[in-house]
Amino acid sequence: MNNKQLEKIRKGDYLLLPHYMKWVGIVPIVLGVILFFTQHEYDFLSEEVLVGWSANLILLGLMLIILSKDRFPDERLLQLRHKAMAYAFMNGMLVVVLVPLINFTSSSLLQWNLVPYFTDFGLLSVFIFQVMYLINYWRFKQEL
Numbered sequence: 116m117n118n119k120q121l122e123k124i125r126k127g128d129y130l131l132l133p134h135y136m137k138w139v140g141i142v143p144i145v146l147g148v149i150l151f152f153t154q155h156e157y158d159f160l161s162e163e164v165l166v167g168w169s170a171n172l173i174l175l176g177l178m179l180i181i182l183s184k185d186r187f188p189d190e191r192l193l194q195l196r197h198k199a200m201a202y203a204f205m206n207g208m209l210v211v212v213l214v215p216l217i218n219f220t221s222s223s224l225l226q227w228n229l230v231p232y233f234t235d236f237g238l239l240s241v242f243i244f245q246v247m248y249l250i251n252y253w254r255f256k257q258e259l
Contacts (some may be wrong), residue, residue, distance in 0.1 A: 138147030
C-alpha cells in the first residue's frame, strides 16, 4: 500500500459514497412509501410481494443515505459516525434479543398468537438498526 491509500484508511472515509447519493437515496424511499400505501390498486401482484418490494426499497434508500459522505467531512463527523454506529449496534442487538423473547413469552404464557407478526423479523431488525443510526447521528451532530 502506498501512503495515499494508508491516509484514506486512517481517515476512515474510504467506504463512503459521494454526498449526492443522499439525494439519490431519497428516491427509493419515496417509491417504497408510495408503493406501500397504494398496494391495493395493483391487481397483477399479490400484496405480500408489493409489501416486500416496498420494504426493500425503503431499506435500500436508507442504506444509501447512511453510506454517503457529509458535504464537508472532517474527523469530528467521522467520529460521530462511529459513535452512532456503536449505539445503533447496541440497540439493534437489544431488539434482536428481546423480540423473540417477547414473542415466546406472549405465545406460551399469555396464549397470544403473535408469531405471524414477526415472520419477517430480519427486515424489521435491519430497519430498526438503520433508523437508530440516523437518529443517533443526527442527535450527536446537534450536540456539536
